[in-house]
């Protein structure tokens with residue numbers, strides 16, 4: 001099986017109702033690292049992630065992985081900002097992606113147990129997923145995404161509205177996934193989180209990638225004035 005990377009976007013544009021939401025974007029992502037997508041509200045971070053993942057229809061340009069699109073899709077997962085829970089147990093929710101690809105229920109449930117333990121949800125396996133707290137829901141969403149060992153995991157604000165402790169726990173899971181070889185591409189409003197996790201930063205403003213740099217360089221001294229203003233907490237439009 002060939003590598004998924006590089007991911008190459010060329011002049012990629014997502015337009016809806018005559019308005020450009022993202023683009024044109026030229027971006028090459030390599031196999032290594034954790035990419036943080038940052039920028040003000042409404043800048044286009046979510047749309048950019050959806051575009052790269054292949055679930056936002058392109059209006060122009062291209063987004064290509066190093067393998068055919070169907071195969072690439074199978075090798076990725078996406079954790080949405082507000083994950084959808086099935087009205088079933090935590091165990092069934094985590095096991096579901098494996099059942100979808102034909103793994104027998106018993107085996108899928110055994111793997112779900114392993115993942116519940118890794119994300120710290122083993123105590124909640126029999127509970128309805130609808131009863132979980134925000135932090136628990138995110139852990140479930142991560143276990144459900146990681147159970148198929150995706151090569152790439154997109155995350156849209158995985159810690160939005162979580163407190164410090166839940167954020168730390170989620171970050172530990174993410175670092176574990178990255179160490180195990182999953183490529184992370186995530187949006188975040190939390191600059192502390194971007195500093196802790198990211199090896200590279202894409203700064204998005206008005207649907208364009210204004211700056212794409214190694215995280216250390218970006219946080220030490222962004223090249224673009226808008227990025228600098230954003231990091232200082234100014235309102236950037």
Ligand SMILES: Nc1ncnc2c1ncn2[C@@H]1O[C@H](COP(=O)(O)OP(=O)(O)OP(=O)(O)O)[C@@H](O)[C@H]1O
Pocket residue numbers: 016017021039040041042043044045046047048
């Ligand atoms: N399907 C759609 N049709 C029309 N406009 C949309 C659609 N989806 C998003 N938008 C608009 O596109 C812009 C970018 O939205 P997006 O959610 O990508 O930004 P964001 O940077 O993720 O924002 P936030 O930080 O607030 O989550 C916003 O102005 C939003 O209202």
